[in-house]
Amino acid sequence: MIDTPQGELNIRSEADIVAARRLVRNAATTLGFGITDVTRIVTAASELTRNIYQYAGSGTVRWRSLNEGVDVGLELVFEDSGPGIPDIARAMESGFSTGKGFGLGLPGAKRLMDEMTIQSETGKGTKVQTRKWLRK
Amino acid sequence: MAIENISVIKLRDILLVTVPSDPDDLTISALQEKVLEAMERYECRGLVLDISTVQTLDSFFARTIAETVQMVALMGGRTVLAGMRASVAVTATQLGLSMGRALTALDVDRALDMLKPLLPEGNRI
Numbered sequence: 360m361i362d363t364p365q366g367e368l369n370i371r372s373e374a375d376i377v378a379a380r381r382l383v384r385n386a387a388t389t390l391g392f393g394i395t396d397v398t399r400i401v402t403a404a405s406e407l408t409r410n411i412y413q414y415a416g417s418g419t420v421r422w423r424s425l426n427e428g429v430d431v432g433l434e435l436v437f438e439d440s441g442p443g444i445p446d447i448a449r450a451m452e453s454g455f456s457t458g459k460g461f462g463l464g465l466p467g468a469k470r471l472m473d474e475m476t477i478q479s480e481t482g483k484g485t486k487v488q489t490r491k492w493l494r495k
Numbered sequence: 496m497a498i499e500n501i502s503v504i505k506l507r508d509i510l511l512v513t514v515p516s517d518p519d520d521l522t523i524s525a526l527q528e529k530v531l532e533a534m535e536r537y538e539c540r541g542l543v544l545d546i547s548t549v550q551t552l553d554s555f556f557a558r559t560i561a562e563t564v565q566m567v568a569l570m571g572g573r574t575v576l577a578g579m580r581a582s583v584a585v586t587a588t589q590l591g592l593s594m595g596r597a598l599t600a601l602d603v604d605r606a607l608d609m610l611k612p613l614l615p616e617g618n619r620i
Contacts, residue, residue, distance in 0.1 A: 377519045380551055398550065398582040402590060405553040409520075453591055463554045467590035 364389045365423035370411045370439075379408040379420045383435065386422050390433055391493060400433060400491050403468040407437040407487055410464050415441020415484065425490065432473075432492040440484040447477050501526050503533050508614050509541040509607065510534060516548040523556055527563045534570055541610035542567050545603050547578030552587050561595035568596060573613060575599065575606035 364386040368379055383404040387397045404420070411418035418439030425432040444450045451469070456462030465487075469475040472489040479485040501522070502513040510533055515522060534542065544560065546552075564574040575598045579587075587594075600606035 373520050377517060380517065384550075395582040395585050398580075398586045399589065401551050402553050402586045405551055406590075409553070409555060463591050467554065470589050470591070471586065 363424045363426070365421075367419055367421040369417070369419055370408055371417045373412060376405060376408045376412060380405050383420075383422055386424070387433055387491075390424055390431060392433070392491070396491060396493075399471040400435070403471040403489060404435055406464040406468045407435070407489070410485075410487075411437055411439045411441070415439035418484075425492075430492055432490050434488065434490045435472075436489075437487040438484065439486075443481040443483055443485055444477070444479040445481050447479060451477075501529055503529060505533070505537045505539065506607070508537075508539050509543060509610050510537065510539045511543045511545065511603065511607075513545045514549055516550055518556070520555055523559045527559055527566075530563055531566055531570070534567060534572055540572055540613045542572055542574045543577055543603055543606040543610065544574060544597075545577050545606075546583075547580070547602065549580070549583060552579075552583050552592070554590065554592060557587065557590075557592040557594065561593065561597070564595045564597040573598065573610060575609050577601070577603045577606040 366382060368375065368382055370379065380401050384397060384401045387400045392400065408420055418437065418441065421436045423434050425434050449455055451466050453466045454462045468489065472491050474490040476488045477485065500515055504511040510530065512530055514526065530542065567574050576594060577600045579599065598609060600609055
């Protein structure tokens with residue numbers, strides 16, 4: 360029997376970034392990811408959770424295990440009702456930031472995960488969906 | 496994680512700082528301030544940042560460390576980052592992080608060896 364972790368966390372304060380890292384770390388470890396992939400997943404989660412806090416003020420992080428045939432993975436969804444991303448292509452460029460970061464958050468998270476999709480509407484909010492598959 | 500949990504030890508003219516394993520952003524900013532204050536107060540020539548327990552190095556954390564290295568350099572000190580875990584090194588590189596002009600060492604012991612030439616004769620570790 361495989362453990363199938365899933366859950367969600369509301370992001371309202373800066374301390375919730377640390378909480379999100381811990382919960383995502385637990386989920387990834389439970390699914391059987393190795394230390395390097397766990398670190399990649401947790402680091403991506405940290406970047407995307409900080410984006411919620413920094414740009415939208417609040418939002419939600421959800422995680423669930425994926426079972427597609429023999430493939431097992433972890434899906435993370437970061438959703439907020441913030442200002443949205445006016446130019447997603449620009450936001451995906453390394454080094455571009457309207458905030459106080461390196462501008463590595465979105466492009467960096469995409470490199471660390473296997474799949475990433477962004478839906479965003481100006482004034483309505485942003486939803487970032489990412490997946491990492493377990494290599495066997 | 497409170498600021499009290501950041502360990503700052505003065506060893507001769509070198510400051511040895513143990514970075515907590517999973518710090519929040521406030522703790523990371525507090526660490527920078529505490530390090531700079533101690534560098535000034537003790538007139539240190541070198542700084543060793545022990546990051547051997549750090550599990551997640553994201554861009555905010557890396558940026559603050561790179562900034563600290565730069566600030567310490569302006570004050571005349573050298574910084575060595577010691578003990579980065581392999582999984583963190585892999586992730587930091589893929590994320591695209593650069594740690595500025597920091598020297599790096601496998602562990603604190605080797606970091607102290609690197610800074611030894613900065614110490615005045617007779618005050619060697």
